[in-house]
Amino acid sequence: MLLATGADDVEPDLPDLPDAIRRGLVRYCPICDGYEARGKPIAVIGHGERGLGEAVFVARTYSRNVTLLTLGQSMELDAGERERVGKHGIKVVYEPVIELGVEDGRITMLRTAGGEEHRFEVLYSALGLKLRSELALGLGARHDETGALVVDEHNRTTVPGLYAAGGVVRGLDQVVVAMGHGAVAATDIHNRCELPTEEEVEGAGGRTSGTLIPLRPSIPEAP
Structure with missing residues (x-):
């Protein structure tokens, strides 16, 4: 069995959020499209190590005008984290958001x-x-x-016989990675299936005997 059940983004607690997401006003992947806002004001919603890490990535890669919004979540920064915030000029806003402003099809306020x-x-x-x-x-x-x-x-x-691919697997959460997972798993599953070759079917007068038909390219077994 190949499990490819994926993952769901944890959605921020914002007013009118379903409509904003449906219209593509809230983004989730700065690696994918952050270049579109290079040098412009960017907001990152998050808290803790993950939120700070993404804010630092955006500030280091795309813009020196980045604000981290914790949406009311407390966030105690240690000395090292305060240094990172200061180094990249990140502004941290701790208050909850109560209103969104939309202009020209995007959230601007x-x-x-x-x-x-x-x-x-x-x-x-x-x-x-x-x-x-x-x-x-x-x-x-595991x-x-x-x-x-x-x-x-x-x-x-x-778990014997259970494969996994995509976002449910530990590692980089990207579509191309999920595709690679699926190809690797499918190849191994195929190579473990016992199927008859054409010669064996003909030689047995239509009767089949189990054999392994490798699908190439095959990934070698680990020693």
């Missing part, structure tokens, strides 16, 4: 509970993922602290 307005060209959410790995975990598959499945070089989990 967020108003916080204190009445302050913050204006941006692009808004990214960095609240993480909710992995759909419950089935594999229920079977006892996983990390987030619930992401640990697989070998053939994308086999620690």
Whole structure:
């Protein structure tokens, strides 16, 4: 069995969020499209190590005008984190957001509970993922602290006969990576299936005997 159940983005607590997401006003992948806002004001929604890490990445890569919005979540920065924030000029806003402003088909303004307005060209959410790995975990598959499945070089989990691919696997969450996972797993699954060759079918007068038909290219077994 190949498990490719993926993951869901954790959505930010914003007013009119479903409409904003449906219209593509909230983005989730600065690696994918951050270049479109190079040098412009960018907001990152998040908190903790993940939120700060994404804000630093955006500030280091695309813009020196980055604001981290914690949406009311407390976030105690240690000395090293304060140094990173200062080095990249990141502004941290702790108040909840109570209003969105939309202009020309994009979110351009967020108003916080204190009445302050913050204006941006692009808004990214960095609240993480909710992995759909419950089935594999229920079977006892090895996983990390987030619930992401640990697989070998053939994308086999620690449960015999169970493979995993895509966002449910520990590692980089990208479509091209998921495609590679699927190809690797499918190749190994095929190579483990016992199917008759044409010669064996003819030689047996239509009767079949089990044999292994390797699908090339094949990934060698680990020693």
